[in-house]
Amino acid sequence: MAFARIIAVMKFCSICGSDRIEYRIPEGDSLPRHVCIGCGVVHYQNPKVVVGCLPEWEERVLLCRRAIEPRRGLWTVPAGFLENGETVVAGAARETLEEASARVEVLSPYTMISLPHISQVYLIFRARLLDLDFAPGAESLEVRLYDEHEIPWEELAFRTVTRTLRNYFLDRKTGAFPTRVSTLERKARGTAPAALR
Numbered sequence: 639m640a641f642a643r644i645i646a647v648m649k650f651c652s653i654c655g656s657d658r659i660e661y662r663i664p665e666g667d668s669l670p671r672h673v674c675i676g677c678g679v680v681h682y683q684n685p686k687v688v689v690g691c692l693p694e695w696e697e698r699v700l701l702c703r704r705a706i707e708p709r710r711g712l713w714t715v716p717a718g719f720l721e722n723g724e725t726v727v728a729g730a731a732r733e734t735l736e737e738a739s740a741r742v743e744v745l746s747p748y749t750m751i752s753l754p755h756i757s758q759v760y761l762i763f764r765a766r767l768l769d770l771d772f773a774p775g776a777e778s779l780e781v782r783l784y785d786e787h788e789i790p791w792e793e794l795a796f797r798t799v800t801r802t803l804r805n806y807f808l809d810r811k812t813g814a815f816p817t818r819v820s821t822l823e824r825k826a827r828g829t830a831p832a833a834l835r
């Protein structure tokens with residue numbers, strides 16, 4: 639196997655309640671899965687998608703200070719887990735409304751960052767704020783617009799946010815914002831045990 643997989647341990651089948659769970663490669667598959675001997679269901683585990691926006695207003699960008707763990711008190715772009723049945727664009731706009739009470743026009747996909755060590759994919763869109771009637775949502779302590787020279791680089795919540803903002807201010811010099819696809823690996827041992835940083 640060319641990559642490390644993190645698999646949650648499964649004691650009971652969520653379909654039939656059986657505790658007869660085997661971890662093996664199902665026929666025709668290439669990776670081991672939890673297979674229920676009771677009902678035959680294969681329990682697949684796949685990455686979660688985090689969607690969000692980098693909202694712009696003229697020369698400034700909107701950031702939220704987190705009211706919840708992890709990283710309470712630090713700054714982030716509005717983002718969160720995509721819901722079942724939701725499109726990525728709708729999810730990014732919803733998270734922006736929930737965390738910043740901000741209405742946006744979602745523009746284009748900007749950073750797409752794989753975090754294989756925690757099985758997540760971040761997809762952050764550039765977005766245009768429609769008005770200045772933003773305010774902290776339940777998950778934010780504070781929401782404000784930042785000029786480039788004001789960005790609190792040492793108080794950003796996640797490495798995905800740092801990377802997205804660094805790319806953004808570099809790309810803004812040229813005016814071209816290609817979709818930037820990248821990977822963040824687990825941080826070297828000895829640093830803070832923050833899975834997302």
Ligand SMILES: [Zn+2]
Pocket residue numbers: 651652653654655656674675676677678679
């Ligand atoms: Zn079962």
